[in-house]
Amino acid sequence: MEVERGRERIGHVNRVGYMKKVIKKRKHTRKIKQVEQVVPVALQDLFVSCQDVFKGPGTVPAPQDVHKLCTIIDNMKPEDVGLSSELQFFQPTNMLCIFFIPATGVIPLHNHPEMTVFSKLLLGTMHIKSYDLVDPVNLEGSEPSSQRLAKLKADRVFEAPCDTSVLYPKTGGNIHAFTAITPCAVLDVMGPPYSKEDGRDCSYYKDYPYTNTASNGETEVTIEDSDSYGWLEEIEMPENSQMDGIEYLGPQIIDPRC
Numbered sequence: 001m002e003v004e005r006g007r008e009r010i011g012h013v014n015r016v017g018y019m020k021k022v023i024k025k026r027k028h029t030r031k032i033k034q035v036e037q038v039v040p041v042a043l044q045d046l047f048v049s050c051q052d053v054f055k056g057p058g059t060v061p062a063p064q065d066v067h068k069l070c071t072i073i074d075n076m077k078p079e080d081v082g083l084s085s086e087l088q089f090f091q092p093t094n095m096l097c098i099f100f101i102p103a104t105g106v107i108p109l110h111n112h113p114e115m116t117v118f119s120k121l122l123l124g125t126m127h128i129k130s131y132d133l134v135d136p137v138n139l140e141g142s143e144p145s146s147q148r149l150a151k152l153k154a155d156r157v158f159e160a161p162c163d164t165s166v167l168y169p170k171t172g173g174n175i176h177a178f179t180a181i182t183p184c185a186v187l188d189v190m191g192p193p194y195s196k197e198d199g200r201d202c203s204y205y206k207d208y209p210y211t212n213t214a215s216n217g218e219t220e221v222t223i224e225d226s227d228s229y230g231w232l233e234e235i236e237m238p239e240n241s242q243m244d245g246i247e248y249l250g251p252q253i254i255d256p257r258c
């Protein structure tokens, strides 16, 4: 039955040009047996550990749980999720996602409300810029500004393979943007996942260089290290941003709860 399901997937895979090499090997070689036995273990281990760690909305993993997930993700390789350079995007579960971004592609500044997110650049070279909101800003005697002060947490190029990075609801660079320098693949582990119904929809932002007042002049904040701050303004999702989803066709996960 599993074989038949596999064949069905292969048909679909060929249509989108994904995993052709692995499929050929599956038919004959011993190497593929290793792939079938070993590859799912890392992903399965990650999936089961996520179920164990993320107990639902409001969960921020304890340090030992963060360490546990980082250790698993640090050791994951593109092959562990059946990745090929032709893959566009897939979503194994709503907690585990893999994004493929073509060279020069941008995922604009966006937030992760009440979420803890583990990210690992599996393939490629990518510029990452991230901020944390500075909260609360001293707004005594002034109207709330449409721009919010944010501290710059990262603004540099990452090259795969690199260690797992972790962002938290209020720290670690919760608002970030990805700009692919070469074609990139990023594994994201998100807990809890985005949910419009539960008030965890994704918001988008535009950043402005730090000055001692926001550009609309409503907020005054004095900070010595101006290079490490910026102003963030919430915007509609940029019209030229488009993300397509495709069926996950990599190693299969078994949900032990089912």
Ligand SMILES: [Fe+2]
Residues within 6 Å of the ligand: 110, 112, 176
């Ligand atoms: Fe993100």
